[in-house]
Amino acid sequence: MSKMAEPRRLPLTFVQSAPNLRSCPPENGAEIAFAGRSNAGKSSVLNRLTGNRRMAKVSKTPGRTQLLNFFDVANGGRVVDLPGYGYAKATRSAQESWQSAVNEYLSQRQALAAVVLVMDIRHPLQPFDTELIGWSTPSELPLRVLLNKADKLSGNGRSKAAASVRKQLTAHPNVSVQAFSAQTGLGHDELLGWLATWLPNI
Ligand SMILES: Nc1nc2c(ncn2[C@@H]2O[C@H](COP(=O)(O)OP(=O)(O)OP(=O)(O)O)[C@@H](O)[C@H]2O)c(=O)[nH]1
Ligand SMILES: [Mg+2]
Numbered sequence: 001m002s003k004m005a006e007p008r009r010l011p012l013t014f015v016q017s018a019p020n021l022r023s024c025p026p027e028n029g030a031e032i033a034f035a036g037r038s039n040a041g042k043s044s045v046l047n048r049l050t051g052n053r054r055m056a057k058v059s060k061t062p063g064r065t066q067l068l069n070f071f072d073v074a075n076g077g078r079v080v081d082l083p084g085y086g087y088a089k090a091t092r093s094a095q096e097s098w099q100s101a102v103n104e105y106l107s108q109r110q111a112l113a114a115v116v117l118v119m120d121i122r123h124p125l126q127p128f129d130t131e132l133i134g135w136s137t138p139s140e141l142p143l144r145v146l147l148n149k150a151d152k153l154s155g156n157g158r159s160k161a162a163a164s165v166r167k168q169l170t171a172h173p174n175v176s177v178q179a180f181s182a183q184t185g186l187g188h189d190e191l192l193g194w195l196a197t198w199l200p201n202i
């Protein structure tokens with residue numbers, strides 16, 4: 001019997017955290033940012049891609065990622081774990097400060113090559129999501145919608161959710177959509193294939 005192929009991995013090394021754009025590391029190759037609402041699973045998706053459960057901090061408490069976290073990809077390029085939007089329990093000033101850091105990063109970082117927008121497949125296209133998508137299209141920034149936590153739905157429910165989101169985004173040629181599960185690894189290879197456009201050596 002032939003051996004199952006090892007799943008491909010995205011080897012990442014933590015570089016540094018930054019509270020704002022000024023404190024970000026000097027640009028060094030293409031950056032792919034992971035954005036989304038608090039608790040959508042951005043950090044879990046990164047951990048799944050690296051195969052290291054502790055690489056990016058994951059928490060049952062939303063609002064865990066409060067800094068921009070930079071990771072080097074082994075053969076060039078970077079991945080950035082952004083703080084989540086809409087963390088209800090944060091003080092207003094804390095929330096405003098990290099949201100303005102995210103806005104500054106997205107609008108001013110020259111190295112930004114593409115965005116992975118993580119959503120909960122059961123609650124897609126929340127106000128922050130549509131705002132980010134609306135902004136990305138005129139900028140022609142490639143954006144991958146990840147419908148995460150797909151393990152929470154049946155196969156049929158997943159296909160329906162993805163079809164519905166795709167239909168709502170037909171006016172956005174820069175956007176593509178896929179289901180994903182950080183828990184089971186569903187969609188892992190498909191996402192790595194998409195990332196390889198900007199990180200050609202993975
Ligand atoms: N069932 C299931 N749970 C998931 C999945 N991805 C993440 N979670 C859970 O969702 C919660 C939030 O995950 P995080 O990765 O910390 O979310 P985040 O988007 O980084 O959150 P912030 O750092 O607050 O912005 C944790 O309890 C995870 O275990 C998934 O694919 N399936
Ligand atoms: Mg996080």
